[in-house]
Amino acid sequence: xxxxxxxxxxxxxxxxxxxxxxxxxxxxxxxxxxxxxxxxxxxxxxxxxxxxxxxxxxxxxxxxxxxxxxxxxxxxxxxxxxxxxxxxxxxxxxxxxxxxxxxxxxxxxxxxxxxxxxxxxxxxxxxxxxxxxxxxxxxxxxxxxxxxxxxxxxxxxxxxxxxxxxxxxxxxxxxxxxxxxxxxxxxxxxxxxxxxxxxxxxxxxxxxxxxxxxxxxxxxxxxxxxxx
Amino acid sequence: xxxxxxxxxxxxxxxxxxxxxxxxxxxxxxxxxxxxxxxxxxxxxxxxxxxxxxxxxxxxxxxxxxxxxxxxxxxxxxxxxxxxxxxxxxxxxxxxxxxxxxxxxxxxxxxxxxxxxxxxxxxxxxxxxxxxxxxxxxxxxxxxxxxxxxxxxxxxxxxxxxxxxxxxxxxxxxxxxxxxxxxxxxxxxxxxxxxxxxxxxxxxxxxxxxxxxxxxxxxxxxxxxxxxxxxxxxxxxxxxxxxxxxxxxxxxxxxxxxxxxxxxxxxxxxxxxxxxxxxxxx
Numbered sequence: 445x446x447x448x449x450x451x452x453x454x455x456x457x458x459x460x461x462x463x464x465x466x467x468x469x470x471x472x473x474x475x476x477x478x479x480x481x482x483x484x485x486x487x488x489x490x491x492x493x494x495x496x497x498x499x500x501x502x503x504x505x506x507x508x509x510x511x512x513x514x515x516x517x518x519x520x521x522x523x524x525x526x527x528x529x530x531x532x533x534x535x536x537x538x539x540x541x542x543x544x545x546x547x548x549x550x551x552x553x554x555x556x557x558x559x560x561x562x563x564x565x566x567x568x569x570x571x572x573x574x575x576x577x578x579x580x581x582x583x584x585x586x587x588x589x590x591x592x593x594x595x596x597x598x599x600x601x602x603x604x605x606x607x608x609x610x611x612x613x614x615x616x617x618x619x620x621x622x623x624x625x626x627x628x629x630x631x632x633x634x635x636x637x638x639x640x641x642x643x644x645x646x647x648x649x650x651x652x653x654x655x656x657x658x659x660x661x662x663x664x665x666x667x668x669x670x671x672x
Numbered sequence: 673x674x675x676x677x678x679x680x681x682x683x684x685x686x687x688x689x690x691x692x693x694x695x696x697x698x699x700x701x702x703x704x705x706x707x708x709x710x711x712x713x714x715x716x717x718x719x720x721x722x723x724x725x726x727x728x729x730x731x732x733x734x735x736x737x738x739x740x741x742x743x744x745x746x747x748x749x750x751x752x753x754x755x756x757x758x759x760x761x762x763x764x765x766x767x768x769x770x771x772x773x774x775x776x777x778x779x780x781x782x783x784x785x786x787x788x789x790x791x792x793x794x795x796x797x798x799x800x801x802x803x804x805x806x807x808x809x810x811x812x813x814x815x816x817x818x819x820x821x822x823x824x825x826x827x828x829x830x831x832x833x834x835x836x837x838x839x840x841x842x843x844x845x846x847x848x849x850x851x852x853x854x855x856x857x858x859x860x861x862x863x864x865x866x867x868x869x870x871x872x873x874x875x876x877x878x879x880x881x882x883x884x885x886x887x888x889x890x891x892x893x894x895x896x897x898x899x900x901x902x903x904x905x906x907x908x909x910x911x912x913x914x915x916x917x918x919x920x921x922x923x924x925x926x927x928x929x930x931x932x933x934x935x936x937x938x939x940x941x942x943x944x945x946x947x948x949x950x951x952x953x954x
Contacts, residue, residue: 445852450895477692479898481922486898490691563697564896564922567805571896571922607697608805625696627796627806633696 446503448483452573454559460485461638465516466506480637481562482571518638520557520670523605523620525596525643526651527553531619538581538598538615550645552576553617558603560639568607568625568633572641575603587613594620596643618643621654622665640670674787674818677771678733682878683812684802685793687723693797694921700901701801702917704782704878704940706933707840708746712786715743715763715834722790722821723800725812727783729943731774732812736766740788740820745836747783747941750775762833780841780941792819803918846935847953851904853926856891864888865928866950870912874944878918881939886910891926899923902931914939 446463448456457480464478464485475490487503527550529535539546558572565571575598583599588611591597595606597614606612607624620643625633635641646654657663676683686709689702703709703726713722725732731749744751744760751758752773758764766772772785793800794807804810812818857865864887871884889910898921899905905913905925914931915923916939931939932953942948 445898447852452895475691477694479694479921481897482895484897486900488691488694488900562922563695564898565697565920567697567699569697625805627698632693632698632797637695 446485446487450483452482452561454573456483457559457561457638461516463507466509466511467503469511470506470509479562479564481564516636516638517669518640519635519667521635521639521641522644522666523622523641524646524650524654525554525618525620526646526648527618528648528651530648531592531595531651532617534584534597534615535617538579538617541581542578544578549579549617552579553603554643554645557640557642560635560637560641562637563633563635566607566610566625567627570604570624570635570641572602572604575601579603581615583613584615587611588616591616592619594622596620619651621651621658623658634665673737674791674820675735675737676732676812676814676816676818677735678773679812679814680727680730680732680774682728683732684726684810684878685723685791685812685818686726686801687721687790687799689801689917690797690799690806697921698797698806699803699879699918699921701799701803701806701878703784703801704917705746705784705937707937708782708836708941709784709786711761711834711836712743712745712784713790715745715761716741716786716788718786718788718790722786723793724784724786725791725818727774727785729777729781731783731785733771733773734785734818736770736772737768738766738820739768740766742766742772742788743786745784745786747780748778748841749783750778759833761836777943779838781943782940787820789821792821840938841941843938844948845951846939846948847932848904848929848935848950849932849953851927851929852897853891853894853906854928856926857928858890861888861890866952869947869949872939872942872944872946872948876916876944878916880916880919881914881942883912883914885912887912893924894926896922896924897927899927900930902933902936903927904929904931916940 467478477488479486535546539549556574556576558574561571580601591606591612593609595616596618597616599614686703689700742764802810873882873884875882887910901917903915906928
């Protein structure tokens with residue numbers, strides 16, 4: 445495990461993702477996987493048949509090596525979200541508590557570019573940074589037993605999308621038809637740590653149309669290359 | 673094909689789990705007691721990773737529609753073939769129409785039924801281990817028809833029989849390493865951690881074993897970081913939660929200790945209300 449200062453900081457993320465890339469590229473003797481969170485890299489192996497101390501020394505040297513590794517290009521994903529009251533169970537509540545209109549709330553939520561720090565908790569659950577401070581609201585006192593797949597919520601300083609139906613305590617403001625995890629695809633989750641996402645408001649009809657397209661596997665999610 | 677006449681308390685297909693997808697939030701999964709699982713495959717001469725059926729506290733009743741060979745390991749509970757007691761930890765030859773059943777639990781908590789060649793359930797992301805939202809089914813149901821992979825090697829009947837040391841089930845000391853946040857505990861908390869007795873709670877499952885027994889806690893939450901099977905988290909209320917094979921990939925509670933691989937296997941054989949203490953591994 446390799447740790448950086450305990451902070452949520454895009455610069456730390458860039459630094460550790462670069463290190464992660466170097467570890468993945470330089471490890472050829474055995475299979476490794478490298479998990480990152482906000483400030484940590486965890487390197488795990490599918491074997492214990494190696495010299496642990498030597499491997500630690502090797503990992504240390506990897507970071508100072510000048511390698512032909514470029515920080516990977518990041519994508520900006522445009523995620524359609526329907527903020528209709530049909531999905532946005534807590535939209536009105538949030539607007540009332542914050543003393544703002546629901547249209548302002550949607551405007552602020554869709555204006556921000558969110559950084560994907562890592563994927564964790566559930567398969568395809570993105571940990572996003574960059575929520576507008578005016579939208580921060582504590583989790584609900586009692587979690588809901590069933591939150592729909594694709595639900596978009598705010599919990600504390602975090603915003604995110606439930607990749608599958610699950611119990612949850614976040615305030616739900618909308619729903620995205622996009623599938624964030626599909627175990628049958630070769631790449632089960634399109635996003636990777638370091639990417640950015642932006643929410644694009646859609647209406648109920650569009651939500652239904654996109655869902656149908658996804659089911660027929662002829663929907664292409666909009667994205668562009670971005671520099672962070 | 674193997675027909676499920678009756679399920680146990682919780683039956684699923686498991687192998688050694690998924691490797692290489694944790695960065696997408698995918699749990700490792702796999703057999704809870706990998707020692708017992710691996711033993712069953714070794715005795716049969718299967719590949720290490722051949723999928724087996726894992727049962728919990730109560731075994732299922734299975735009807736075989738083909739001839740094959742099986743090996744039962746882990747939890748002990750008077751395994752029977754057509755009503756006659758059979759040996760565990762050894763090769764049992766099976767004829768079509770044979771019925772395998774289990775009696776009451778005697779020792780342990782999780783049992784394994786390995787078949788020659790392994791079960792052929794859905795293989796997703798490099799593993800047949802069942803897990804919700806990854807595999808279509810996350811547990812075995814009554815009337816399921818389980819397929820078996822064809823065995824490519826000719827089967828040679830050996831009379832291998834291996835005894836599992838009773839301590840594997842009955843040990844009341846689990847070996848651990850210091851966790852990432854261990855150093856944040858006070859001297860008193862550290863001492864209490866290794867003196868106190870902990871009890872397996874009834875809410876234990878493949879994801880986590882919450883322990884009964886409170887450790888005084890003054891630690892703040894951490895910013896979400898990686899966790900692994902065997903990671904022990906300390907919650908704000910002072911409860912310890914041991915993460916098991918189906919655990920999430922990240923968590924926000926302090927990670928005070930990490931169970932050794934063998935200790936994870938041993939804990940997975942402990943039923944609710946069993947007690948143990950923790951000891952630093954050397």
